[in-house]
Amino acid sequence: MIVKAGILNAINQKISYTDVRIERSEEEVLVRLTASSLNRRDLWIQEGLYARIQLPCIPGSDGCGWLGGQEVILLPSINWGESGSFQSKNFQVLGMPHHGTCSEYIAIDPQLIYSKPNHLDHIEAASLPLSGLTAWRALMTQGHAQPGQKILITGIGGGVASFVLLFAVAHGMEVYVTSGTQDKIDKAVSLGSKNGVNYKDSRAFEQLSEMASGFDVIIDSAGGPDFHKLLRLANYGGHVVMYGGTLGNIDHINPQNLFWKQITIKGSTMGSPKEFREMLDFIGDKKVKPVIDRVFPLSEIDEAFNYMRSGNHFGKIVLDHTR
Amino acid sequence: MIVKAGILNAINQKISYTDVRIERSEEEVLVRLTASSLNRRDLWIQEGLYARIQLPCIPGSDGCGWLGGQEVILLPSINWGESGSFQSKNFQVLGMPHHGTCSEYIAIDPQLIYSKPNHLDHIEAASLPLSGLTAWRALMTQGHAQPGQKILITGIGGGVASFVLLFAVAHGMEVYVTSGTQDKIDKAVSLGSKNGVNYKDSRAFEQLSEMASGFDVIIDSAGGPDFHKLLRLANYGGHVVMYGGTLGNIDHINPQNLFWKQITIKGSTMGSPKEFREMLDFIGDKKVKPVIDRVFPLSEIDEAFNYMRSGNHFGKIVLDHTR
Numbered sequence: 001m002i003v004k005a006g007i008l009n010a011i012n013q014k015i016s017y018t019d020v021r022i023e024r025s026e027e028e029v030l031v032r033l034t035a036s037s038l039n040r041r042d043l044w045i046q047e048g049l050y051a052r053i054q055l056p057c058i059p060g061s062d063g064c065g066w067l068g069g070q071e072v073i074l075l076p077s078i079n080w081g082e083s084g085s086f087q088s089k090n091f092q093v094l095g096m097p098h099h100g101t102c103s104e105y106i107a108i109d110p111q112l113i114y115s116k117p118n119h120l121d122h123i124e125a126a127s128l129p130l131s132g133l134t135a136w137r138a139l140m141t142q143g144h145a146q147p148g149q150k151i152l153i154t155g156i157g158g159g160v161a162s163f164v165l166l167f168a169v170a171h172g173m174e175v176y177v178t179s180g181t182q183d184k185i186d187k188a189v190s191l192g193s194k195n196g197v198n199y200k201d202s203r204a205f206e207q208l209s210e211m212a213s214g215f216d217v218i219i220d221s222a223g224g225p226d227f228h229k230l231l232r233l234a235n236y237g238g239h240v241v242m243y244g245g246t247l248g249n250i251d252h253i254n255p256q257n258l259f260w261k262q263i264t265i266k267g268s269t270m271g272s273p274k275e276f277r278e279m280l281d282f283i284g285d286k287k288v289k290p291v292i293d294r295v296f297p298l299s300e301i302d303e304a305f306n307y308m309r310s311g312n313h314f315g316k317i318v319l320d321h322t323r
Numbered sequence: 324m325i326v327k328a329g330i331l332n333a334i335n336q337k338i339s340y341t342d343v344r345i346e347r348s349e350e351e352v353l354v355r356l357t358a359s360s361l362n363r364r365d366l367w368i369q370e371g372l373y374a375r376i377q378l379p380c381i382p383g384s385d386g387c388g389w390l391g392g393q394e395v396i397l398l399p400s401i402n403w404g405e406s407g408s409f410q411s412k413n414f415q416v417l418g419m420p421h422h423g424t425c426s427e428y429i430a431i432d433p434q435l436i437y438s439k440p441n442h443l444d445h446i447e448a449a450s451l452p453l454s455g456l457t458a459w460r461a462l463m464t465q466g467h468a469q470p471g472q473k474i475l476i477t478g479i480g481g482g483v484a485s486f487v488l489l490f491a492v493a494h495g496m497e498v499y500v501t502s503g504t505q506d507k508i509d510k511a512v513s514l515g516s517k518n519g520v521n522y523k524d525s526r527a528f529e530q531l532s533e534m535a536s537g538f539d540v541i542i543d544s545a546g547g548p549d550f551h552k553l554l555r556l557a558n559y560g561g562h563v564v565m566y567g568g569t570l571g572n573i574d575h576i577n578p579q580n581l582f583w584k585q586i587t588i589k590g591s592t593m594g595s596p597k598e599f600r601e602m603l604d605f606i607g608d609k610k611v612k613p614v615i616d617r618v619f620p621l622s623e624i625d626e627a628f629n630y631m632r633s634g635n636h637f638g639k640i641v642l643d644h645t646r
Binding site for chain 1: 406408409410465546559560565566567568571572573574575576577578579580581582583584585586587588589590591592
């Protein structure tokens with residue numbers, strides 16, 4: 001069928017909003033999408049910074065919409081596989097190579113379809129899947145987060161980090177954040193963080209140590225030159241989880257700090273269908289509301305990509321397909 | 324009471340074998356020690372390379388002997404505490420500041436006393452406690468080792484590494500080792516390892532990759548410049564456990580390798596009473612026999628220290644208190 005969608009035809013080109021032909025295989029069903037949201041992954045694909053890029057492709061890993069009379073959201077983990085510990089060799093993220101959610105319709109495996117949480121509208125629900133799932137696995141499965149523990153979330157503002165913040169607060173943790181701007185720290189505090197520091201401040205790590213004395217869980221997506229300082233802030237038995245590495249390689253790790261304090265460093269990416277189910281149950285139970293930064297109409301998808309690239313947002317950027 | 328013992332009176336001095344007065348508190352019992360064994364920790368204390376050294380002190384964390392008519396061994400973890408994940412702030416290792424096992428008698432908390440495994444003689448049993456417990460926790464608790472998995476043990480030959488090897492073989496794992504000498508690789512193979520490489524060989528890591536294609540568990544006590552290459556050898560969901568850092572800081576860790584492969588890096592030190600009990604049950608069940616490199620009479624303790632410092636041993640260096 002022919003649908004209106006955003007499509008990326010080649011690396012470093014703008015996302016065109018235009019008519020696109022999509023095909024439905026026999027195993028797939030058609031979902032009418034009312035909203036989608038953006039993730040850093042979409043930018044990396046546009047910029048050619050992702051592995052095994054196949055174009056043209058409709059971007060988008062997050063979708064909410066209708067299947068018949070049912071309000072649904074989509075699981076973005078395709079072929080996760082049998083293990084809880086890691087994804088299978090056939091694992092894919094929805095939205096390249098499989099056509100994604102920035103489209104009026106998607107043809108999709110019914111196993112990836114879940115009921116929309118009742119307490120969320122379509123915009124909120126569309127912001128949840130990839131970032132929420134990544135945050136859930138990093139925090140709960142890999143980070144072994146417990147109520148009452150102290151947690152540090154670095155680089156607050158991005159989609160995943162904002163969900164880690166929301167989940168940690170709802171889980172009864174004492175939350176601290178870092179950011180490069182005071183506005184984002186203030187926003188984090190308004191969402192339930194206890195405090196935060198500006199990582200551009202030369203005394204940021206001393207300040208964190210004074211504020212919290214130590215952290216049981218640290219969630220990071222930067223890596224890079226300051227990562228080793230995070231390890232010094234970890235408590236005995238602490239979990240340091242990384243789901244990204246935007247600042248590059250990690251150096252200067254002191255082995256004695258690691259082994260004497262029995263610290264765990266854990267890589268995490270995406271999550272399993274089981275974790276998606278757990279996350280949906282949790283946000284339904286705790287009535288967690290995603291943080292939406294800004295909503296664009298689907299027709300302005302390229303503007304939405306450019307806004308995301310600016311890095312000024314806090315929370316999710318959503319595309320409304322109904323206006 | 325006055326006993327014959329080895330004693331360290333000051334940093335960088337020889338260990339004297341002489342008469343020493345030991346005191347028994349009301350909570351302690353006297354164990355007549357028939358054998359003890361050495362650990363790197365003892366050398367580090369002698370060389371002043373350990374935290375909060377208090378001297379004079381009788382060294383030794385490992386002991387076997389008699390309590391009345393019972394053959395016993397000693398748990399070297401004092402005040403481990405309540406958590407399975409890490410030791411308490413009051414944690415101590417037996418053998419500084421508490422007088423250790425290189426002595427005819429020790430005054431010790433009865434909670435640290437366990438029955439000697441029946442299938443081991445006193446020399447074998449004395450080789451077990453600290454190294455065996457450290458190996459057990461690193462492999463089983465922190466490494467999540469499973470039968471059938473592939474494991475890499477770096478720097479084979481030391482006490483802990485030799486126990487990791489024995490436990491992994493008995494657990495049904497496919498074991499690979501690294502060493503700086505072919506003799507130690509050959510010895511490891513004779514003990515059940517499948518293969519090994521010389522880490523001085525410039526192609527060592529490529530060879531490991533060709534031999535095993537990847538490892539589910541990697542156990543390391545070196546850290547240092549090559550540690551990041553170990554991470555590249557880890558399978559998806561792999562566990563890399565470090566219980567030491569003799570080669571210093573770790574650099575060049577690639578975050579993407581960590582998070583995409585969902586790798587865990589875990590620090591580990593010593594172990595809990597629960598783990599000691601599990602380890603004793605396992606070696607009794609599997610009839611694991613420690614690897615003894617050489618036995619010295621207690622009176623030659625200083626020679627034993629110097630032999631250990633040479634680094635040429637494979638397995639444990641034991642002191643026989645009965646000759």
